[in-house]
Structures are given as C-alpha cells and as structure tokens.
Amino acid sequence: MFSIHCPYCKEPRDQNEFSPAGEAFIARPENPEALSDEQWADYVFYRTNLKGDHWEQWVHTSGCRKYFLVKRSTISHEVIEVATFEEIDSENAS
Amino acid sequence: MRLEKHASSLVDYTQPLSFVFNNKAYKGFKGDTLASALVANDVLYYARSFKYGRKRGIIGAGVEEPNALVSLEIGGRYTPNMKATEIMLYDGLSAVSSSNPHSIDFRAMIKPLHRFMPAGFYYKTFIKQKVWSIVEDRLRSLSGFSKAPLVTDEDVYDHIFQHTEVLVIGGGVAGMSAALEVLSGSKVARVILVDERENLGGELTNEFTTDQTATLWFQEAKGKLQKYRDEDNSRLKILTSATAYAWYDHNYIEVLQTHGTGQSMIHESGQTARKVLHKIRTKEVILATGAHERPMLFETNDLANIMLSQSVRRYINEFNVVAGKEIVLYGNNDSIYNTAIDLSKHNIKSKVVDVRASGNESEIILEAKKIGIEVFQGFAVLKAKGKSRVTGVEISQVEMQAKPPHWKSKWRITGDTKTINCDLLATSGGFNPVVHLDCHCGGKTYFDETSQSFLPQKERKERQVCGAVNSVGFWKDAMIDAKNKAQLTLSSLGEEVEVTPQKLTNRSHNYFNVDQFFTPLEILNKPKVFIDLQNDVTTLDVALSIREGYQSIEHIKRYTAMGFGTDQGKTGNINGIAVAAEFLDAPMSEVGTTTFRPAYTGVDFGAMAGREVGDFFDPQRFTTIHDSHVNSGAKFEVVGQWYRPWYYPKNGEDIHQAVNRECRAVRSSLGMMDASTLGKIDIQGKDAREFLSRVYTNAWMKLAPGSCRYGLMCNEKGMIIDDGVSTCINDHHFIMTTTTGGAASVYSTLEMWLQTEWSHLDVHLSSVTDQFSTVAVVGPNARKLMNKLCPDVDFDSKSFKFMQWRPGTVCGVEARIMRISFSGELAYEINIAANYGRFIWDEVAREGQEWNITPYGTESMHVLRAEKGFIIVGQDTDGSMTPMDVNMNWILAKNKPFSYIGRRSFSVSALNSNDRLQLVGLLTKDDQVVLPEGAHIISNKGISIGYVTSSYYSPVLGRSIALAQLKGGLSKMSETVLVKIVQEKQGLKEIPCEVSSSVFYDINGEKVDGNE
Structure with a gap:
C-alpha cells in the first residue's frame, strides 16, 4: 500500500484514502467536433503506459476530496513528487 | 525423551501441563512447544505424506517445519494447518494431525503405487483421457492438508496501525544489537522490534550451554531493551510471537502477532483478541531475519x-x-x-x-x-x-x-x-538466509559462493541486513555487523553519527563456510530422494521436469509443486535449485530462485478481516424514516450501503402478493415511498447552468426557476453513467439527484471536471444526500392528499405542472415539493430537512388513510417504472450502452455551443451500428411466464444475441413484462425471439417472446395529471 503525501492536507496518508484518476496532463480537446475519429479515440482511450516516472492524477477521496498530481515511478512505485494543479500551472507560466 | 533440567532451558519443570494429540493424552511443561512436548513423549509420526502416504516425523523446531501440521482445537476455535513447532503448549490443548499418520486411508493404500506416479501424473493420465470430470471430485478430496473450518470463528481479531522510524525484524542477537544501537544513537527515533518466537534471543539460546559470555550478553541486552521500553513505550515496542509476513510498497509491513499459546491475548490497546495484525509503516527497516538450515x-x-x-x-x-x-x-x-x-x-x-x-x-x-x-x-x-x-x-x-x-x-x-x-x-547442508521479506517488494538476491546461499542484494534504499541473513553466523560477529548496519540506518534518518564500521572477527567456525552442495548424480538418480517433504517432490521429479522441457526454475516449481504448501519450501527449495543446477549442469546463480511473494507464513482469514465482520463488514446507512419501515414490517434490500424497504408484506403475504397489492394501490388510489436515498448534490455558482449543460446531454440554459428536468449523464466514451432529475432553485442554484448507488462516483466525476478541466467555472458542489429526507406521494389521489397536507401551495395541475417544484409548508415543516414521477402516475416528492423525515412520513401515512395510502418498496417501484419503460442505470444499462441504444435520442441536444461530455463519441460509426445491443420490451407468448433476469436471448443458431435486464409480473396489465438488450432490437419490433432459461426440474427450455416497445402501460402518458 502506497503512502501518498496529500499536497492539501500536507501529510502522508495511506493509499486507501485515495483513488487513482488516470494519467495527468491529458487536456480535453477544445473543439471535439473538429477532431477525426482517430484523434478523438486517442484522447478517450490511448494512454502512454509509461515504464518510468509517470505523472498521474489522484484524488483524496476519503479526505479533502481534492484532485492533485503525483509523479510516480511505475517500476519501483516510488512517489517522486506531488503537486497541486495550481503549482504546476504557475511553474509552467514562469 | 526428556533430559535432566539444565540452566539454559526455557522449560519450567514445576508447571506440568496436560494435552491431547491425535486423541491420546500426554504431559508436557510450561515453556514447551507442542512439538517439543511430543518429542519428549517419544511420538514419532506426525503426518502421512501428501502424495505417497508415507509416514513422516518431525524435522524442524520452528517456522520451517514441513511435516508436523496440526489442526488446533475444535468448533469455533478450530485452526487448521498450524505447525506443531510453533504452538506454545497450554493446559488442555487439543490437536490432531492434519493428515493422520495412523489411519489407513486412500493415500496409504495407494502408497505401493507411488513409483508409477511421477510429477504431472494426474494431469497426464486423466485430462488427456477426458475422464477428468469423473475423477476430479475424488482427487480433489485427497488434496490439501487440514479440513476447512465448518463453523464461524468465535474469536475476535484486531488490527493496529503502527508508525515508526525503524522496524527491526528478528529478535536474535543481530536484531537486539541493532535495536539497542538505534536507541542509543538517536534521541527521537522510534523502534519496533519484532520476533516470531515467544522469547527474544533467537538462536543465541543455543550458545548458553557452552558460552557463558553469550548468557551474560543476552541478559544485559534484554535488560537494556526492557528499560528503554518501560521508560517510554512510544520509543520501543517489542512484539514477540509476531511474524512479519509481508512487505509492501513504501515500507508498509504487516506483522501477525499471536499469544504464544494460540490463546487470546490482551494487546497494547487493552482489548482482548485471538491475534493482532499490526500494520506498520516505517521509515527504515533492519532485517535480522536469520537463516534456515537445509x-x-x-x-x-x-x-x-x-x-x-x-x-x-x-x-x-x-x-x-x-x-x-x-x-x-x-x-x-x-x-x-x-x-x-x-x-x-x-x-x-x-x-x-x-x-x-x-x-x-x-x-x-x-x-x-x-x-x-x-x-x-x-x-x-x-x-x-x-x-x-x-x-x-x-x-x-x-x-x-x-x-x-x-x-x-x-x-x-x-x-x-x-x-x-x-x-x-x-x-x-548449510543455511538459507531468510531473504523472503526483502524480496517481497523488489529486493533481489545473489548467489554467494562462500556460504553457498542466496543473499539479499547488498544495497537497498531504507533497508539494512545484518546477522545470519547476511551470512554472518558467529554470534559475536552478528553483534558487530548489526551495530555497523544500525549506524547506517541512523545516518539515513539524518542523525549525526560517526559511521565507523568495526571489523568482524571471522572466527573459523562460521557456519557460513559451507562446502559445495553434495549432489552427485549417483544419489540424485535414486528414487525416494525427497527435496520437498510437504509436497512429496523427489529429485527424479525435477529430472523429469527438465527432460520434458520445463527448465526454468519457475517452471520446475510449478511442474513438480516444489516449494508450494504451508512451508513454502523453507527447507527444501534451495536444495531443489541445487538439484536442478546439477541436472542442468548450470551454476546456481544462473538457475536462480523462484519469486518470493507474500505471505511468508500462513495468515488467518480472521486476522485479515479483523473486526470488519458481521455488522461491521460494510457501513450500513439508514434513512431517518427507517424505524417506521421496521414498525410496518418492511423487508429490506441493500442498495449501495443503504437499507431500503423492499416490500411491506401484510398478513403473511409473500413478495409477489405484497408487490401486486402495492402496485395496484399506486395505480388505483395512492401510494407512498421513502426516496431519501437518492443521491443529492447541491450545485451553486454563477456558472451552475453552464456546468449542467456540459455534463448532461440535454439543454439546461432555459430551465426556469421553479422547474425540474430529467437529465442523462454520459462519459466521454458516450456511455450512460447516471440519470436523475435536477431542480432549478434559482439561476445560480440547482439540486441534482443521482441514482442511489451512483451518488459517490457521480459526485467524484463532477469534481474531477471542475478541478482538473474547468477550474475557471464558478461552480461549487456539495453532497446533500444526508441533509434531506424525501417522501414520495404517488397515485391518482395524490393531489387530494397534498391539498390537505400543504394548504399554502396551489396544486391545481394548470398552475403546478408536471416537472415543476414549489416551496411550501407541509404539516408545519418547510418543504420543497417536486412534481416528478417515476411511475407515470401523478406524484409529488416532499423534500424536508432530514430530521423531519420520520414525522412527515407518519403524518402522510395518517392523513392518507382516507385514500387507503399504501407504502411501497423498491420492488414495486421497479415494477411501476418498468411498466412505463423507465430505465434503471446499472440494471438496464451496463456501462456499454449509449443513449441511442436505449432509444433516447430525444435527450441529445443538437445545438449546445459547448460539446458536452460524450457528445463527440455519438458520431463515431461503431456507436451507430444497427448491430448494437438495444433496449426493447419483451412480451412472453404465454403471458403468465415471468422470464428470469439475466436470461439470454438466442439466435436460431443457439448463439446469444442479447439478454433480459428487467423482468416482472405486472398486476395492472395482468401479464409479465420484460426489458431486454437485444442486438438490433429497435428494428425487430413484433418479431418473435427465443429466450433460453433453465428450469429447476425440466432443464433447459426456450421461451418464445414478442419484441415490443419498452413502454407497456399508459403509452400516451395520460395518467400523469391524476384525478381532479
């Protein structure tokens, strides 16, 4: 069972308080109707299934109910970094 | 045979104990294990072997024992497959062998045949001959060890969560030294010391007879540890008779602790339990798990x-x-x-x-x-x-x-x-370091030539190994090794320590100077050279496996069953690898080990479940009206975690009679239902309207305050995930209802869109399911009752229309009254603050007597909605149904500016195929036959082309009705299809049915205004 540091509660908590919510940084297309079936399928179904350090979304289901980002090694399961969406946005902005 | 008492013995001759083994009475002493007491009584045979029925004696003295498996006690305290070597004796103990060595059973009878039964015998013999189905039952009854328990476990098991800086696994000389070093080197680090035996000391006790310094060191170290614990029990916890059996991600380690005797224990939180499962999260691990002899x-x-x-x-x-x-x-x-x-x-x-x-x-x-x-x-x-x-x-x-x-x-x-x-x-034949735990979560082993054993990888994050598991055998060296490693642990914790590794003495009788495996082929090629005693695996089985092409050690293990069973090959596995190496003519390091997985030893199901059994298995949710339902004699069904009234039997009615009565009452006069369990989400903010129109398929921009609307929610794949009615309180305030079972996941999904994609929308969600009670008043006479209950609202159908809501006062209680219907009848849902639920329910029941108001449960609700062809998400849909599949194209908005969730998928060609499963009605030709839900519709070739999703007897129609998913069903109206069902006695039967519209009753919706 993982131990995940919730960036909102600012504490490590056991995995069973959280739910995984898929790969991070997959933006919903601005104009879905303009996409081909293949491009739409790529957004809906296809994921990188990376071996290595992987950014994913988690939600603190039994806690603050906030969604946040976790960078996790899919090999060792080590959590390398956690961040809120705001933190990542401001990082990207600067 | 019992020897004369000597100083280092842990057995107390002044405390004799009586016990029974295999129906014979014996005597032992306090401090004995069941095994040692039986050895003292010269008991020779403990088991009949698994495959060949050979009589077997005891081999080990601890966790490694493969033969002496027993079932302890009977009835509610029965525990199967325990090792006699691990049970501390207590007065009155009663145990039987898991396979009685003295009974002449089938296994004993087939013993002379054993040389004709190599590995893979049963499969080769029976599966190829296609008689497996005949012999399977007989063979299965021979497999396994103890019998499974027959009655409920009468004991309580507990879970304790522990957090610590350092977990030391193994309480021998290395573990004790490491714990002391950490405690003296840090002022804050908390330590938990765990050992599977009842007493600390491990194998060091063996030195007491010959080495006075060992005794002195042990007494002093034990005293120091106890002092640390007694001074500050948050600093050091010592768990004995506790086995660390699994190491999971992020240093999460599970430890099963029992009272040494297997009796109940009072654990640290003052509770009494048979066993305690410690769930330990630690920063650092020191493994001092020792070694097993082979x-x-x-x-x-x-x-x-x-x-x-x-x-x-x-x-x-x-x-x-x-x-x-x-x-x-x-x-x-x-x-x-x-x-x-x-x-x-x-x-x-x-x-x-x-x-x-x-x-x-x-x-x-x-x-x-x-x-x-x-x-x-x-x-x-x-x-x-x-x-x-x-x-x-x-x-x-x-x-x-x-x-x-x-x-x-x-x-x-x-x-x-x-x-x-x-x-x-x-x-x-040498020693196998207990590397199991280290390998559970990614640790690797390497083969060490000097000790002829597989050792844990040298460096690993947040973990040290010391003592015998690190092939350091001599106790004084283990002590030095442990101190050296504990310093590394301290420095990893950020303590300022000088890491000054001391040299080992390397005294010559280090047990880990082991000679090469003695595996000459002259011996290995003989029959009856057993590698794995618990599974009766011989050297020839390994040879056969290799001859037949199963050469990887993982394949050899599975072909021969080597290392299976309750001991998981603790004595036999490494020898098996050596034998394989000999036959393969390959080095040990190349053959490698099989994968070590949790659990290291057997774990009781009771311990895993802990207190989460019976009423505590799952949270139970009750509406505030619950007691009233109980008083009315309701039968309940669990929906999500809610206990919902299922039906209200009267005067000995069965479910069918009760449901028929309830449905007729609703259709002809008046019924009432507790609808409080529906999920309710309060949605507020400037963009609430925009938000609804993004997550629902239909239009929301023009829904006026005072109105309600039904919505269908899909995911991006275009599949239906939920439905429900949302109410417009004002332009910035809506209340969404969800299905009872879907409430939590819908809420979470909505939050996901808001938090991850649409954080710029001004929308706030709050779950208010528990804040409101909902009483539905349903039937043609509903208006009359509402007029009586709520004088400040005009219920005339011209001013208070279907799909509208009004604020009002019901029996003096502030209420929101929604005119919505899940039955097709005139219906009002009275929403009041949750705590008024019981009061309003009882008032409605009393005032409604005039129209013979009848409470109805979920079963009648299902019949009523099915008569109208209303779907239940999750019953008539399964996550692979689009709105088109359920014939609800009308709910897909065409002109919304924002491409709502799932919309793009509706134009994907695969979702528009005529070959998809589509929702239709089914009418059995014999109108009294009710199809079983889940029954398959079959083509004339006998292949499934769909299945029944809902099926009931409709009292108002006087016939059965069913909803079904049928391939291309919407273009098969009036066709006849066959539904295959299994009848209890007559076997399979095909029932002819006519495909129909899914609306069976009041097709034009004329009933919704009720009686004036």
Whole structure:
C-alpha cells in the first residue's frame, strides 16, 4: 500500500484514502467536433503506459476530496513528487 | 525423551501441563512447544505424506517445519494447518494431525503405487483421457492438508496501525544489537522490534550451554531493551510471537502477532483478541531475519527421526528433549560439531559424518575430536535405512573432484559402503538466509559462493541486513555487523553519527563456510530422494521436469509443486535449485530462485478481516424514516450501503402478493415511498447552468426557476453513467439527484471536471444526500392528499405542472415539493430537512388513510417504472450502452455551443451500428411466464444475441413484462425471439417472446395529471 503525501492536507496518508484518476496532463480537446475519429479515440482511450516516472492524477477521496498530481515511478512505485494543479500551472507560466 | 533440567532451558519443570494429540493424552511443561512436548513423549509420526502416504516425523523446531501440521482445537476455535513447532503448549490443548499418520486411508493404500506416479501424473493420465470430470471430485478430496473450518470463528481479531522510524525484524542477537544501537544513537527515533518466537534471543539460546559470555550478553541486552521500553513505550515496542509476513510498497509491513499459546491475548490497546495484525509503516527497516538450515540429500531421507541438526540442538538446549539415543550427525559445515558437543554435555553419544575431507581443521572439529566424538571425514550418507523410521545409515567415502575451469566441482563416491546404526539422524547442508521479506517488494538476491546461499542484494534504499541473513553466523560477529548496519540506518534518518564500521572477527567456525552442495548424480538418480517433504517432490521429479522441457526454475516449481504448501519450501527449495543446477549442469546463480511473494507464513482469514465482520463488514446507512419501515414490517434490500424497504408484506403475504397489492394501490388510489436515498448534490455558482449543460446531454440554459428536468449523464466514451432529475432553485442554484448507488462516483466525476478541466467555472458542489429526507406521494389521489397536507401551495395541475417544484409548508415543516414521477402516475416528492423525515412520513401515512395510502418498496417501484419503460442505470444499462441504444435520442441536444461530455463519441460509426445491443420490451407468448433476469436471448443458431435486464409480473396489465438488450432490437419490433432459461426440474427450455416497445402501460402518458 502506497503512502501518498496529500499536497492539501500536507501529510502522508495511506493509499486507501485515495483513488487513482488516470494519467495527468491529458487536456480535453477544445473543439471535439473538429477532431477525426482517430484523434478523438486517442484522447478517450490511448494512454502512454509509461515504464518510468509517470505523472498521474489522484484524488483524496476519503479526505479533502481534492484532485492533485503525483509523479510516480511505475517500476519501483516510488512517489517522486506531488503537486497541486495550481503549482504546476504557475511553474509552467514562469 | 526428556533430559535432566539444565540452566539454559526455557522449560519450567514445576508447571506440568496436560494435552491431547491425535486423541491420546500426554504431559508436557510450561515453556514447551507442542512439538517439543511430543518429542519428549517419544511420538514419532506426525503426518502421512501428501502424495505417497508415507509416514513422516518431525524435522524442524520452528517456522520451517514441513511435516508436523496440526489442526488446533475444535468448533469455533478450530485452526487448521498450524505447525506443531510453533504452538506454545497450554493446559488442555487439543490437536490432531492434519493428515493422520495412523489411519489407513486412500493415500496409504495407494502408497505401493507411488513409483508409477511421477510429477504431472494426474494431469497426464486423466485430462488427456477426458475422464477428468469423473475423477476430479475424488482427487480433489485427497488434496490439501487440514479440513476447512465448518463453523464461524468465535474469536475476535484486531488490527493496529503502527508508525515508526525503524522496524527491526528478528529478535536474535543481530536484531537486539541493532535495536539497542538505534536507541542509543538517536534521541527521537522510534523502534519496533519484532520476533516470531515467544522469547527474544533467537538462536543465541543455543550458545548458553557452552558460552557463558553469550548468557551474560543476552541478559544485559534484554535488560537494556526492557528499560528503554518501560521508560517510554512510544520509543520501543517489542512484539514477540509476531511474524512479519509481508512487505509492501513504501515500507508498509504487516506483522501477525499471536499469544504464544494460540490463546487470546490482551494487546497494547487493552482489548482482548485471538491475534493482532499490526500494520506498520516505517521509515527504515533492519532485517535480522536469520537463516534456515537445509537438510542433506540421500536416499529415503524422509524416514521419521531424520531431523535438522540445528533443530536437534534447539530441542536439547531450549526444551531439554531429544528424539533418540544413538545419534548420527551428517553435514557439510561446522554446525554439526556444535550439535555433537552439546549432545555430549548431556552424556549423549553421537557420531559425525562430514563430507569434507580431513585437513585444515577448525577449532570446533578439533574440540569435538578431543572429547572423543567419532568423526568420519570425507564420508557421505548414501541412504537412510529403516522401514518408516531411521535405524541406520549407509555411508561411503567420497571425494571432491575440482574441475576447473568448470564452474562446479563434482563429487565421486569411492570405496565400499558401511552401515552405522542410529535412531536419530541430524543433518545440515548449510543455511538459507531468510531473504523472503526483502524480496517481497523488489529486493533481489545473489548467489554467494562462500556460504553457498542466496543473499539479499547488498544495497537497498531504507533497508539494512545484518546477522545470519547476511551470512554472518558467529554470534559475536552478528553483534558487530548489526551495530555497523544500525549506524547506517541512523545516518539515513539524518542523525549525526560517526559511521565507523568495526571489523568482524571471522572466527573459523562460521557456519557460513559451507562446502559445495553434495549432489552427485549417483544419489540424485535414486528414487525416494525427497527435496520437498510437504509436497512429496523427489529429485527424479525435477529430472523429469527438465527432460520434458520445463527448465526454468519457475517452471520446475510449478511442474513438480516444489516449494508450494504451508512451508513454502523453507527447507527444501534451495536444495531443489541445487538439484536442478546439477541436472542442468548450470551454476546456481544462473538457475536462480523462484519469486518470493507474500505471505511468508500462513495468515488467518480472521486476522485479515479483523473486526470488519458481521455488522461491521460494510457501513450500513439508514434513512431517518427507517424505524417506521421496521414498525410496518418492511423487508429490506441493500442498495449501495443503504437499507431500503423492499416490500411491506401484510398478513403473511409473500413478495409477489405484497408487490401486486402495492402496485395496484399506486395505480388505483395512492401510494407512498421513502426516496431519501437518492443521491443529492447541491450545485451553486454563477456558472451552475453552464456546468449542467456540459455534463448532461440535454439543454439546461432555459430551465426556469421553479422547474425540474430529467437529465442523462454520459462519459466521454458516450456511455450512460447516471440519470436523475435536477431542480432549478434559482439561476445560480440547482439540486441534482443521482441514482442511489451512483451518488459517490457521480459526485467524484463532477469534481474531477471542475478541478482538473474547468477550474475557471464558478461552480461549487456539495453532497446533500444526508441533509434531506424525501417522501414520495404517488397515485391518482395524490393531489387530494397534498391539498390537505400543504394548504399554502396551489396544486391545481394548470398552475403546478408536471416537472415543476414549489416551496411550501407541509404539516408545519418547510418543504420543497417536486412534481416528478417515476411511475407515470401523478406524484409529488416532499423534500424536508432530514430530521423531519420520520414525522412527515407518519403524518402522510395518517392523513392518507382516507385514500387507503399504501407504502411501497423498491420492488414495486421497479415494477411501476418498468411498466412505463423507465430505465434503471446499472440494471438496464451496463456501462456499454449509449443513449441511442436505449432509444433516447430525444435527450441529445443538437445545438449546445459547448460539446458536452460524450457528445463527440455519438458520431463515431461503431456507436451507430444497427448491430448494437438495444433496449426493447419483451412480451412472453404465454403471458403468465415471468422470464428470469439475466436470461439470454438466442439466435436460431443457439448463439446469444442479447439478454433480459428487467423482468416482472405486472398486476395492472395482468401479464409479465420484460426489458431486454437485444442486438438490433429497435428494428425487430413484433418479431418473435427465443429466450433460453433453465428450469429447476425440466432443464433447459426456450421461451418464445414478442419484441415490443419498452413502454407497456399508459403509452400516451395520460395518467400523469391524476384525478381532479
């Protein structure tokens, strides 16, 4: 069972308080109707299934109910970094 | 045989205990294990072997024991498959062998046939012959060990969450030293010390007889630990009779603690429990798990009274018992001499057979010779003699032929064989470090030539290994090793320590100077050389596996069942790898080990469940009206975690009679239902409207305050995930209802969109399911009752229309009244603050008597909605249904500017295929036959083309109705299809049905305004 540091509660908590919510940084297309079936399928179904350090979304289901980002090694399961969406946005902005 | 009391023994002769084993009464003492008490009583046989039915004796003294499996106690305290070596004796204990060695059962009868039954015998013989189905039951009854318990466990098990900086696993000399070093080197680090035995000390107790300094060190170390614990019990916890059995991600380790006797214990939180599962999260781990001895291999090495040398030593030193009088010790390392010397202290004569040639002798060999122990150096045991128990050994001179550049030296048997008589043979083929835990979560092993064993990888984050698991055998060296490693742990914790590793003494009788595995093919090719005693795997099984192409050690394991079972190959596995290496002519390192997975030892289901059994298995949710339902005699069904009234039987009605009555009442006069469990989400903010129109498929921008609307929610794949009615309170405030079971996941999904994609929308969600109670008043007379209950609202159908809501006062309570209907009848849902639920329900029931108001449950609700063809998400849909599939194209908005969730998928060609499963009605030709839900509709070729999703008897129609998913169903109206059902006695039957619209009753919706 993982131990995940919730960036909102600012504490490590056991995995069973959280739910995984898929790969991070997959933006919903601005104009879905303009996409081909293949491009739409790529957004809906296809994921990188990376071996290595992987950014994913988690939600603190039994806690603050906030969604946040976790960078996790899919090999060792080590959590390398956690961040809120705001933190990542401001990082990207600067 | 019991020996005279000596100083290092842990057995208390002043406290005799009585117990029963295999229906025979025995006596033992406090401090005995069940095994040591039985050895004291000269019990020889403990089991009949798994496959060949051979009588087996005891081999080990602890967790490694493969044979002496017992079922402890009976009834509600019955525990199967426990090791006799791990049960501390208590007065009145009662146990039976898991497979009774004295009964003449089927296994014993087939024993003479065993040489015709190699690995894979059953599969090859029966599956190929296609008679497996006939013999399977018979064979399955032979498999396994103890019988499963028949009655509910009467004990309580607890879980305790623990958090610590350092977890030391193993309470022997290494673990004790490491714990002390951490405690003295840090002022804050918390330590938990865990050991599977009842007492700390591990194998060090074996040194007490011969080494006074060991005794002194132990007493002092134990005293210091106890002092730390007593001064501050948050600083040090000592868990004994506690086995760390699994290591999961992020240093999460599970430890099962029992009272040594297997009786209930009072644990640290003051509760009484049979066992406690400690869930430990630690920053650092120090593994001091020790090593298990492995036996030597020779012919008929499975006879009773062939034991492990270190176990014989433990039985004498710790328990004062020995299983024989004429003892032969046989092995390839110095530990057998220690056992011989300890035996001599009790005036028991022994002879030593050592495969290693003489010359270059260590102190301990010289000492053994000096005290007159007869030693055969350069000799090997080829065969154990005896029928069921050992009576002697055949030995012969052997020679190692080193063959560089070949990777492995080969053995050759030279000279004639001679026989030595004995009644106990103790062997040692070296030691297997207990690397299991370290490998559970990614740790690797490597093969070490010096110790001829697989050692844990040297460096690993947040983990140190010390003592025997690190192939450090001599106790003083283990102490130094532990201190060195504990310093590294401290520095990893950020403590300022000087890491000054001390050198080991490398005293010559380090048990880990082991000679090469003694596996000459002359021995391996004999029958009855057992590798895995619990699963009856022999060397020839391994050879067969390899011959048949299963050469990877993982394949060999599965082909032969080597290392399966309750002991998981603790004694046999590494020997098995050595045997495979010999047959494959490959180095050990290349053969490698099988994968170590949790659990290291058996874990009781009761301990895993803890207190989460019975009423605590899952949270139970009740509406505020619940007691009233109970008083009305309702039967309940669990929906999500809610207990919802299912139906309200009256005067001994069965479910059908009750449901028919309830449905008729709703259709003809008046019914009432508790709808409080529907999920309710309060949605507020400037963009609430925009948000609804993004997550629902239909239009929301023009829904006026005072109105309600039905919505269908899909995911991006275009599949229906939920539905419900949302109410517009004002332009910035809506209340969404969800299905009862879907409330939590819908809420979470909505939050996801808001938090991850649409954070710029001004929308706030709050779950208010528990804040409101909802009483539905349903039927043609509903308006009359509402007029009576709520005088401040005009219920005239021209001013208070279907799909509208009004604020009002019901029986003096502020309420929101929604005019919505899940039955097609005139219906009002009264929403009040949750705590008024019971009051309003009872008032509605009382005031409604005039129209014979009838409470109805979920079953009638289902019938009523099915008559109208209303779907239930999750019953009539399964996550692969689009709105088109359920014939609800009308709900897909065409002109919304924002491409709502799922919309793009609706134009994907695959979702518009006519071949998809589509929702239709089914009318059985014989209108009294009710189809079973889940029954398949079959094509004329007998292939499934759909299935029944809902099926009921409709009292108002006087016939059965069903909803079904049928391939291309919407274009098959009025066609006849066959539904295949299984009847209890008559077997399979095909029922002809007509495909129909899914709306069966009040097709034009004329009932919704009720009676004026």
